[in-house]
Amino acid sequence: MPSDNYLEKTRARVAVIAITLLLLTLNIKCMDTTKSLGCKLEGLHPHLIVTYKEIAISADKITVPYNERITMRCREVGKYKLIGDPLLHCRNGTWNGKIPYCVPTTAISNYTENVPPTIVFGLPAGSAAVEPTGALAVFPGSILHLECLFARKLGNPEWTWTPTFRRYLTGWAIAARERDWKYRLSIYYAKHQDSGVYTCSTPKGLSNSIQVHVIDVQCSVLAVPEPPLISHIEGSRIGDSAIFECPMGYRLEGASGITCQYNGKWSANVPHCEEIECPAIDITDNPLLSLIEHNNTYGGKVVFTCMWGHKLSGSQSIKCEGNGRWNGSMPTCLEITCPVPETPRSGRIIEQTRYSNKKRYRAQIYKVGALVRFACLPGHQLIGEASIICTENGTWSHRPPVCKVRCPYPGDPPHGRIAPLKFWYKPGDNIQVTCSPGYVTPLEPVKKPSCRENGIWSAPPPPCRSYKEV
Ligand SMILES: *[C@@H]1O[C@H](CO)[C@@H](O)[C@H](O)[C@H]1NC(C)=O
Ligand SMILES: *[C@@H]1O[C@H](CO)[C@@H](O)[C@H](O)[C@H]1NC(C)=O
Ligand SMILES: *[C@@H]1O[C@H](CO)[C@@H](O)[C@H](O)[C@H]1NC(C)=O
Numbered sequence: 001m002p003s004d005n006y007l008e009k010t011r012a013r014v015a016v017i018a019i020t021l022l023l024l025t026l027n028i029k030c031m032d033t034t035k036s037l038g039c040k041l042e043g044l045h046p047h048l049i050v051t052y053k054e055i056a057i058s059a060d061k062i063t064v065p066y067n068e069r070i071t072m073r074c075r076e077v078g079k080y081k082l083i084g085d086p087l088l089h090c091r092n093g094t095w096n097g098k099i100p101y102c103v104p105t106t107a108i109s110n111y112t113e114n115v116p117p118t119i120v121f122g123l124p125a126g127s128a129a130v131e132p133t134g135a136l137a138v139f140p141g142s143i144l145h146l147e148c149l150f151a152r153k154l155g156n157p158e159w160t161w162t163p164t165f166r167r168y169l170t171g172w173a174i175a176a177r178e179r180d181w182k183y184r185l186s187i188y189y190a191k192h193q194d195s196g197v198y199t200c201s202t203p204k205g206l207s208n209s210i211q212v213h214v215i216d217v218q219c220s221v222l223a224v225p226e227p228p229l230i231s232h233i234e235g236s237r238i239g240d241s242a243i244f245e246c247p248m249g250y251r252l253e254g255a256s257g258i259t260c261q262y263n264g265k266w267s268a269n270v271p272h273c274e275e276i277e278c279p280a281i282d283i284t285d286n287p288l289l290s291l292i293e294h295n296n297t298y299g300g301k302v303v304f305t306c307m308w309g310h311k312l313s314g315s316q317s318i319k320c321e322g323n324g325r326w327n328g329s330m331p332t333c334l335e336i337t338c339p340v341p342e343t344p345r346s347g348r349i350i351e352q353t354r355y356s357n358k359k360r361y362r363a364q365i366y367k368v369g370a371l372v373r374f375a376c377l378p379g380h381q382l383i384g385e386a387s388i389i390c391t392e393n394g395t396w397s398h399r400p401p402v403c404k405v406r407c408p409y410p411g412d413p414p415h416g417r418i419a420p421l422k423f424w425y426k427p428g429d430n431i432q433v434t435c436s437p438g439y440v441t442p443l444e445p446v447k448k449p450s451c452r453e454n455g456i457w458s459a460p461p462p463p464c465r466s467y468k469e470v
């Protein structure tokens, strides 16, 4: 079948291509292993700074690929003296020379006679930057002071230099606080021809050097950044710096200061300002809670409220602070309950709507809206509210009523009326009977019925009798 034949051919072709590719890969790999023996760098002197491909590396254990070069210097130029060659070349697994190291100088070793002198530099005008070799790259026209630090009482050090362009002013500093330990060499308005090595030697013959490159290196001119980024840009010449900040409510992302380096590149990119935001508040796990306000930018706040019948436990509002964190935690909602109401003496609860929370515990609570109704025993009057309700304040709408001993209205006798007419009579109250025309109360007894302390009348109301019968 023609289609099968075609399929076989295609399969064969694919297989050939795959094998070729595999061989090619293997071949590349083999060539690679014979050539690429990197060089290890480990156990470096802690003050050494290694620069590889224009990047300063501070890791203490690295492997540099075959045929690459690195540059080394001591951390504080002039305060440590580099012993050895600052440039190393990786040759098939080994370096072409010994790894240099740093030795301390006078400023580190308390101005003793047996260490090389420290060289520090000052720039009353102009700018400069340190190169990976430890050389000082100075912008043309700068004023450079090289200070050789040495105890004056131990004698005078000496400055020598390699440039032949001019002679330089040397001598002890003038200012009182400097003149006993700073032996200075000044280069005024540096020119290209001032490039060279400047060496300070002590009377004992110990020396330290600093290499000066007068070089017109400039970095790209920084554009005035867009608000809200605030910048203070010194310039764009070698050694110039720019500092950045963000207004309140923003966080600086990136370096707060950058300098124009020896290689004409800024030490870092221009940073930017990020609006400070606190993490959004998620209440999905908290169905009783709701948000009245939710503003999670800096200075904003979140305001919480609880479902009806519940109250907040914790802060009602939290604020987003400058560190991007809330000033407190989310509150929780607690069920509002009223205390068990007091049952009045000589009274009872006749109706209540309670709510059972968990049947297992038989915990009975009065939630918001729970109603309780009271009644008094016979012979008692209810004073106050007969029903009370649990309010959102967790308190009852009214105090529970009280039950007072009272005599009830005894009913009018036939052909007569009781006075005063009331529903309830206090103990000690008397009543008298007024008879209808043609009727009278008996002359005896004369005592009026009075309400006794037990709520029972001392006597029934006297009857009214017809004249005719009396
Ligand atoms: C590098 O050294 C390895 C072993 O030391 C050796 O086999 C290899 O041929 C060398 N490669 C080169 C390019 O010199
Ligand atoms: C430094 O040297 C001075 C005398 O030259 C001595 O008084 C002082 O104690 C020394 N300080 C230290 C930290 O060694
Ligand atoms: C959030 O709060 C901030 C700071 O108080 C305020 O400037 C901003 O306008 C608020 N945002 C909203 C959407 O209300």
Ligand SMILES: *[C@@H]1O[C@H](CO)[C@@H](O)[C@H](O)[C@H]1NC(C)=O
Pocket: 301, 315, 317, 318, 319, 327, 328
């Ligand atoms: C957090 O901020 C809110 C709103 O300003 C304030 O009411 C609350 O007391 C603050 N909480 C804390 C713990 O400071």
Ligand SMILES: *[C@@H]1O[C@H](CO)[C@@H](O)[C@H](O)[C@H]1NC(C)=O
Pocket: 391, 392, 393
């Ligand atoms: C809750 O208490 C406040 C003051 O304590 C009061 O103003 C409010 O009326 C009360 N609300 C209820 C429903 O009792």
